[in-house]
Amino acid sequence: MPPARALHVILCWHMHQPDYRDGHGEYRYPWTYLHACKDYTDMVAHLEENPAARAVFNFVPVLVEQLQDYVEQFAEGRFRDPLLRVLASEDLENLAADVRHYLLEQCFRLDREHMLNPFPGFRRLYELWQFIRQDASEMVDYLSVQYVADLVVWYHLAWTGETVRRQTPLIQELMAKGSGYSWEDRQNLLRCIGDLLAGLLPRYRALVASGRIEISTTPYEHPIAPLLLDFAAARDGEPDAQLPNCPAYPGGEARVHWQVDAALDRHRQDFGMPPQGLWPAEGGISAPFVEILAGKGLQWTATGEGILARSLSRSEAGDAPARERHDYLYRPYRLRGEGPWIFFRDDALSDAIGFDYKSWFGHDAVTDFVQRLEAIWRATENQAFPVVSIILDGENAWEYYPYNGYYFLSELYRALANHPHLQLCTFRDFVRDHPEAYAVLPQLAAGSWVYGSFSTWIGDPAKNRAWDLLCSAKKAVDEHLPALAPEQQNRVRKQLALCEGSDWFWWFGDYNPAESVRDFDRLYRAHLRELYRLLGLAAPAELDQPISQGGAPAEAGGTMRRSHHQGD
Template structure:
């Protein structure tokens, strides 16, 4: 079995500062702990550290990180206070806020005093502290208090900054002694197949709508590879041999480019392999490059599903799954974002590695038996296509901004920053964040700075915002009949429609509604809901009692804080057999 944790943050540089705090926050919670926990077990684990993450980790200080600079400012302007609250309010409440009684009180309090605001900021930082930090007496002293002076906040921030400075050297030590291996990605995490040829999106999915203007950016694609190699060497002393291509995006041009640059191992998702081969439990070789394809089901269990499980149940379930699979299993997933939603993330990781000690884990360069791959159809680890980054109005407009800018001014390093996958991820349909407007501003400012640097007039198309607040409605993708049994399962709801209101600073704390329709029923699921549904009215206006059991018109179950419900056609009086034909994409 091969295991790779992918660690990535986009370039948040804006006006000479790191404008969003996620590099720092994940550093004190995830980046050190993930390597530290893995190092305690006899398990071979790989970590992918992107250049954009490495450079920002290396540069963070109280002046460079905009969020920290505001926390250190004694009197904030209204817009600065709003920015800080926007960041704090985006945290996941159940696991990051509620465990701290005073934090939860302040989080929900209106009209905060200056002292309240100071305490809120400190508790926010403490909530992000990971396993290692919480073991330290310095942090424990803070956790035992309910109120803090400005000087204590200041001391905490500088303590955490010192902690962050040791993370990259720690990874280097672990790699040098053979405990882990470190891979990397192209410079700003671009979708390389789209840079080589935007038509690759069509090859992956013929129905996708391409931008109105595009042309090959082959030189930029090679620059991303070359810069990544140099950054890796700066931190770890030698050139990398393995690249995780951003979002698992590969094509034949990408593989050939890797080979030409001395990269002999790369990765993608099993949805890409399944277009040409059926055996995902074998590494492959294409034009001199070894390819590993992640088991999407197993990887997503950790990333999305096990947060609902008790720790022992999750680990035992994963063990059964890998025991029943033949050949070489490849598990690759995000190594930083899932843990905010686990109730006991570190307990899970310790038991997970303890279980893996009895398995035959390997580094990727130790796997020898490979099959020949004669063809690659372009794709990514998300559904085997590139629809997450191109195809709708906002995503395509962002690409058009880039291409129109490059037609005016050909060469500028800023283009490399806006070619990163993250900007297109947040634009348009599919994903939302309370910081979407900020992402749009940073993206456009990178391009505007090109024109400023070359003393040319900024085009009007860069001044107009490319982000619109909206209610997200994601149509259902295919006929779906989830089981309503109180055991919310990620995979039962894959392809379901979604309804999610963007509530500004409160987004992320308002429940997302999933729906599914088949020929007979409408199914609803509400995640993280604190509401207790005790009565419903039927079509005659009569109250129907329905608490956790089936009734004449309605059945629903409660599982923890998630809610699932089935509405048969009688109660909603809808011709579902007609609706379900038209509500899918």
């Protein structure tokens, strides 16, 4: 029985990977299936193990599309991912030199503290590589076939979830063996990975069917929709932001409709029902975008609390007395009393999970988290149905936790599910069960969950150049699309959507690690070149020039951002 007066707690885990495939369907990077083996499996397992727990999982359609593509690869036995091809290859002795170089570059890309150092066998491989890498171009050919076999096995073992390790005898046996992995070992590991991927989405669907989780969606390829609608939205949070030379993204409103409609259609196919809510890419929101969501019949959306503070400040004309955070944050809103309910995340609690608790003992972190929720429960005693929204990346944080966050997450769900004053729920259920529990928001500021602005995706010279390249490609699409056959038109629209994704713009800038910037820079320009190819046009020569170099270290490897600059 729920408590008489509860603080409703909504945990929303955002699952997203951009499309890593090139124009031939080959995967440039393996992050989708690696995160599936480690993070998507662990996240669903924690819910399965605690029947009283409730949560929301936001699956971006392009992620689901890639997961299903990997399942098909395993079913066919033909791999379009180079890392899986090596794992599946019987003949490692005759690997091409470029493949060996690729393995040595790829198979040490992880957090060494938590994913390499705990495993002596993997650590020895790394130490040997460090010893000879000074002259890597020559010495790489001296590494034995057994070294290559052990390396590719250990990398995949390091990318298995903690729940998988605890429940899978094969994984335990391979980790205990430590070295000297055979062809049979690699085949067994390959089958294990295939089974994990094949069973993943059915596990989430089963939890949806039992009412224990809600699955929401995002515009198909994860674009920053408010910027597609109007570049000037960037100046809502950054008045002096420099905008691209292109005054506006051509036909942006139609493209936003395409991205949302495609996501809704894909969600129905993948999960058997329409989504009730939509998490906008990076929490990027604006009044025109919310109006589009209202027209699609969506019941809820969400963003960061900084957007709410700016919105209320404008709505109250700046002359209202300053209010305490708990007086306005822990309730949903509707823009002018209409359209989808808008939930605003508690940035501090969300960032604590995403960034801070990774260095705590799991029990201590859960105790602190629950105490902070209890303080909110006490502070909102004058509210009938207070709700706190905790929304964050559901995959990248755990790499930096011991045991992939196992002890923190398992105890977190137990503590919240059994607390006398806290009630886990979903956005859908809260809207259904408390139909009058929203407040009216007269105005809505534009921005994202990162710094409350769009500065992560626009305003920097490199980001603006990327937008100008996209605008030029979109103009070419508008000019040449009508002459193409219908099937080819659909391919062009899909490729254009891919180029509109947020991830490319996220990585451009000197504040990100050079290695990651290089990868996403290359892939973005390759996607644009493929778009021109589909149009039957030669790609502009400027697409041969890098957009950004990067070079600075970043927290969590740059894959996540805090809601505020540290020190704010």
